[in-house]
Amino acid sequence: MQSQIIDALTKIVGQEYILTSPEDLYSYSYDATPGFQNLPEAVVRPANTEEVSKILALANTNKIPVYTRGSGTNLSAGTCPMQGGIVMVMTRLDKIIELDSANLVAVCEPGVIVGDLNTAAAKFGLICPPDPGTVKTATLGGTVSENAGGLRGLKYGVTKHYVMGMEVVLASGEVMNCGGKNVKDVSGYDMTKLFTGSEGTLGVITKLILKLVPAPEAKKSMMAVFKNLDDAGNSVSGIIAANIIPATLEIMDNATIKVAEEYSKVGLPLDAEAVLLIEVDGNPIVVEQEAEKVLNVLKANNAFSVQIAKTAAEVDKLWACRRAALPALNKLRTTTYCEDATVPRSMVPKFLRAVQDIAKRNNVQIGTFGHAGDGNMHPTIVCDIRDKVEMARVETAMDEMFKAAVDLGGTLSGEHGIGLGKLQWMEYQHGPVTINAMKAIKRALDPNLILNPGKLVGEC
Amino acid sequence: MQSQIIDALTKIVGQEYILTSPEDLYSYSYDATPGFQNLPEAVVRPANTEEVSKILALANTNKIPVYTRGSGTNLSAGTCPMQGGIVMVMTRLDKIIELDSANLVAVCEPGVIVGDLNTAAAKFGLICPPDPGTVKTATLGGTVSENAGGLRGLKYGVTKHYVMGMEVVLASGEVMNCGGKNVKDVSGYDMTKLFTGSEGTLGVITKLILKLVPAPEAKKSMMAVFKNLDDAGNSVSGIIAANIIPATLEIMDNATIKVAEEYSKVGLPLDAEAVLLIEVDGNPIVVEQEAEKVLNVLKANNAFSVQIAKTAAEVDKLWACRRAALPALNKLRTTTYCEDATVPRSMVPKFLRAVQDIAKRNNVQIGTFGHAGDGNMHPTIVCDIRDKVEMARVETAMDEMFKAAVDLGGTLSGEHGIGLGKLQWMEYQHGPVTINAMKAIKRALDPNLILNPGKLVGEC
Numbered sequence: 001m002q003s004q005i006i007d008a009l010t011k012i013v014g015q016e017y018i019l020t021s022p023e024d025l026y027s028y029s030y031d032a033t034p035g036f037q038n039l040p041e042a043v044v045r046p047a048n049t050e051e052v053s054k055i056l057a058l059a060n061t062n063k064i065p066v067y068t069r070g071s072g073t074n075l076s077a078g079t080c081p082m083q084g085g086i087v088m089v090m091t092r093l094d095k096i097i098e099l100d101s102a103n104l105v106a107v108c109e110p111g112v113i114v115g116d117l118n119t120a121a122a123k124f125g126l127i128c129p130p131d132p133g134t135v136k137t138a139t140l141g142g143t144v145s146e147n148a149g150g151l152r153g154l155k156y157g158v159t160k161h162y163v164m165g166m167e168v169v170l171a172s173g174e175v176m177n178c179g180g181k182n183v184k185d186v187s188g189y190d191m192t193k194l195f196t197g198s199e200g201t202l203g204v205i206t207k208l209i210l211k212l213v214p215a216p217e218a219k220k221s222m223m224a225v226f227k228n229l230d231d232a233g234n235s236v237s238g239i240i241a242a243n244i245i246p247a248t249l250e251i252m253d254n255a256t257i258k259v260a261e262e263y264s265k266v267g268l269p270l271d272a273e274a275v276l277l278i279e280v281d282g283n284p285i286v287v288e289q290e291a292e293k294v295l296n297v298l299k300a301n302n303a304f305s306v307q308i309a310k311t312a313a314e315v316d317k318l319w320a321c322r323r324a325a326l327p328a329l330n331k332l333r334t335t336t337y338c339e340d341a342t343v344p345r346s347m348v349p350k351f352l353r354a355v356q357d358i359a360k361r362n363n364v365q366i367g368t369f370g371h372a373g374d375g376n377m378h379p380t381i382v383c384d385i386r387d388k389v390e391m392a393r394v395e396t397a398m399d400e401m402f403k404a405a406v407d408l409g410g411t412l413s414g415e416h417g418i419g420l421g422k423l424q425w426m427e428y429q430h431g432p433v434t435i436n437a438m439k440a441i442k443r444a445l446d447p448n449l450i451l452n453p454g455k456l457v458g459e460c
Numbered sequence: 461m462q463s464q465i466i467d468a469l470t471k472i473v474g475q476e477y478i479l480t481s482p483e484d485l486y487s488y489s490y491d492a493t494p495g496f497q498n499l500p501e502a503v504v505r506p507a508n509t510e511e512v513s514k515i516l517a518l519a520n521t522n523k524i525p526v527y528t529r530g531s532g533t534n535l536s537a538g539t540c541p542m543q544g545g546i547v548m549v550m551t552r553l554d555k556i557i558e559l560d561s562a563n564l565v566a567v568c569e570p571g572v573i574v575g576d577l578n579t580a581a582a583k584f585g586l587i588c589p590p591d592p593g594t595v596k597t598a599t600l601g602g603t604v605s606e607n608a609g610g611l612r613g614l615k616y617g618v619t620k621h622y623v624m625g626m627e628v629v630l631a632s633g634e635v636m637n638c639g640g641k642n643v644k645d646v647s648g649y650d651m652t653k654l655f656t657g658s659e660g661t662l663g664v665i666t667k668l669i670l671k672l673v674p675a676p677e678a679k680k681s682m683m684a685v686f687k688n689l690d691d692a693g694n695s696v697s698g699i700i701a702a703n704i705i706p707a708t709l710e711i712m713d714n715a716t717i718k719v720a721e722e723y724s725k726v727g728l729p730l731d732a733e734a735v736l737l738i739e740v741d742g743n744p745i746v747v748e749q750e751a752e753k754v755l756n757v758l759k760a761n762n763a764f765s766v767q768i769a770k771t772a773a774e775v776d777k778l779w780a781c782r783r784a785a786l787p788a789l790n791k792l793r794t795t796t797y798c799e800d801a802t803v804p805r806s807m808v809p810k811f812l813r814a815v816q817d818i819a820k821r822n823n824v825q826i827g828t829f830g831h832a833g834d835g836n837m838h839p840t841i842v843c844d845i846r847d848k849v850e851m852a853r854v855e856t857a858m859d860e861m862f863k864a865a866v867d868l869g870g871t872l873s874g875e876h877g878i879g880l881g882k883l884q885w886m887e888y889q890h891g892p893v894t895i896n897a898m899k900a901i902k903r904a905l906d907p908n909l910i911l912n913p914g915k916l917v918g919e920c
Binding site for chain 1: 886
């Protein structure tokens with residue numbers, strides 16, 4: 001990068017907030033996705049919209065790539081600076097500007113940590129439901145840019161259902177406002193939704209207006225063990241057919257049960273084909289009624305054992321088992337690909353069997369857990385990225401797995417985004433017409449292709 | 461229109477489904493919006509996606525405007541063929557293709573009537589919640605293209621919250637698919653949401669995948685009369701502050717109360733400044749609890765009288781009063797502008813007072829009713845479009861009214877769309893940067909500007 005660009009960036013953010021040393025550049029060369037890394041040429045940490053605007057105007061004029069990020073918890077290489085350029089870190093814009101309980105909205109800067117918003121909202125008896133696994137570290141800007149999900153998608157939806165408006169700096173440096181505090185708003189194209197989940201390829205979010213909802217008064221957690229995967233699948237369908245929408249409805253397959261049990265010793269039978277974890281929430285009386293109905297569905301579908309948590313400690317124990325899934329798989333080998341291929345709810349058993357078959361045929365270790373209620377699965381491949389022979393098998397398995405999801409009417413990503421990690425299957429899922437339409441939008445809003453170039457829709 | 465275009469269109473849809481006689485063209489020259497009318501040159505009624513694709517390819521090559529419409533219930537001139545060209549009527553694509561209760565989705569063609577989908581879903585105990593006033597006549601394609609709302613927006617959201625995927629024919633005639641049956645889906649830009657509410661300016665919807673939810677088991681309706689508008693406003697805030705989200709929370713102002721009472725004789729006091737109509741729904745026990753809490757809030761805020769409907773007949777009587785609002789206003793004069801300026805919930809009393817002040821100052825008759833829970837107001841101007849002197853006053857009043865809504869953090873349209881009717885205030889609400897970004901998207905997806913040209917984002 002030319003020194004006059006570095007000088008100009010320094011002038012914008014101040015000496016303290018530009019990083020160019022090799023060790024600093026290294027720190028911002030990767031995110032939570034294995035296999036993707038590249039050094040940026042400068043890292044800037046702007047303080048406000050005005051600085052973001054100046055940085056983008058400078059980058060746009062000089063056609064320098066800009067990679068916007070928060071905490072870097074991304075799982076699809078969405079924030080990796082693969083073409084060098086500037087990494088722009090948004091964590092200094094970390095103010096909760098307003099908690100407007102009368103209108104059930106929060107106005108936040110993008111660097112606010114997801115959990116911190118919920119702590120602030122709790123004082124009004126409110127929550128912002130999307131709860132990605134990284135709720136304690138991820139920023140709102142990152143979760144909105146990725147349209148993050150979490151465990152409560154079935155009942156509460158995902159991040160996009162809670163984004164009401166935003167301030168965005170466009171590639172040109174111009175500041176755009178869209179949406180607002182209005183529950184109903186059909187004035188113009190829904191730019192808010194277009195920018196939500198656009199992975200930093202269309203603009204840089206500098207302010208967010210988020211919807212809040214009343215916190216549920218009560219919760220009830222239960223766990224059911226199944227000898228047969230189809231019984232678990234039928235239980236999921238049965239719960240929905242009973243018109244119950246649980247807050248959480250999680251599944252773990254046999255491969256995951258085995259490693260989770262070894263890791264956490266909660267007493268899961270090692271020969272179980274599936275475990276379901278279910279939480280209903282809401283009004284205390286309704287919670288009791290729904291828990292009873294769920295129990296009946298589980299029994300009718302041959303649940304081998306059902307535990308209902310009666311105390312907070314028992315709730316913790318049940319969820320410890322689910323929380324153990326990823327760390328337990330992580331621990332097995334040096335490299336973990338936690339994927340998020342997603343299928344319509346009714347296709348979950350078929351997809352789980354397909355993944356097991358793919359793992360066996362390719363001699364690859366895959367444990368699958370995930371959100372059975374919304375079909376958002378996490379087939380997690382553990383391997384060693386340094387072993388080229390194994391990695392060739394892993395790549396084949398991944399290819400088969402994503403195509404299997406799409407063939408079942410599913411999607412490449414339920415909540416982790418496309419980034420670079422899943423770019424190669426975008427045309428398989430969407431076909432050329434949709435991809436070309438997406439590229440046309442990218443070119444229309446970022447004609448010099450400076451914003452997170454090459455991601456999500458690929459090279460334009 | 462050249463005769464070879466007419467011939468080509470006839471070849472595509474068949475002689476029976478092209479209309480060119482003056483009386484037929486006249487029938488498709490307007491929609492439900494006063495003051496906008498223009499004759500198209502041909503009306504076509506395609507049977508399927510393939511015919512839609514051929515019509516658009518032909519129109520695109522020859523740069524002929526195409527106005528897509530369903531039942532024409534639009535209230536912002538969104539379907540008026542202001543530049544002539546082709547009106548494409550989608551009502552022959554009227555099949556409910558699939559009701560997939562396991563995945564809680566319906567797959568429908570765009571010509572299905574909204575109410576018919578709900579009749580079909582009711583067999584599974586499910587509903588598709590958006591309920592515009594025209595539920596018995598409006599098509600799904602129209603309601604999705606306008607992102608229609610209705611009375612249940614506060615609790616259930618609006619149409620966009622229920623559109624999961626679609627098949628769209630682009631201006632080029634190419635067929636694009638986006639979204640699907642997946643509850644979580646972050647694969648690429650959210651094209652589904654971009655096309656929802658785009659008023660036919662970006663493409664033509666030929667298939668819809670819609671989310672369904674379990675029908676509420678019970679409902680309870682009540683009505684409260686207030687001598688003072690602020691008490692009604694405080695009641696709305698108080699209900700929300702009690703963490704109750706009613707399915708419906710409607711308000712009528714004094715001007716509306718007077719004409720509604722005269723029309724329907726339900727016994728409303730003529731000096732009441734506001735009436736609230738409230739319906740809570742869900743689990744029967746919760747409904748009782750919430751109704752009790754709502755009652756307490758109403759009493760604490762000086763409700764002059766509160767009626768709780770105990771029988772179906774009493775429910776009907778309460779809602780007859782709300783349903784009377786628009787026809788009663790309609791009956792007063794020859795022309796009715798039912799507008800939908802919307803403000804954040806907490807601004808409703810301020811906005812109602814502002815509208816009353818505007819009416820008085822401009823000597824214009826405005827009755828306001830609407831969805832207090834979500835801030836979506838319907839200031840309804842009754843006048844005579846043939847009286848130029850009066851219409852000049854009406855235009856001034858409208859201008860002041862929309863600006864007042866925007867100044868209170870509101871929006872030009874909560875549910876009727878922009879079309880041509882509200883185009884003149886788009887820049888006042890959004891500013892030039894946002895408008896230019898919207899225009900860039902329009903040009904990117906419809907470079908020859910054939911789709912509903914001049915609407916929503918104006919001339920490009």
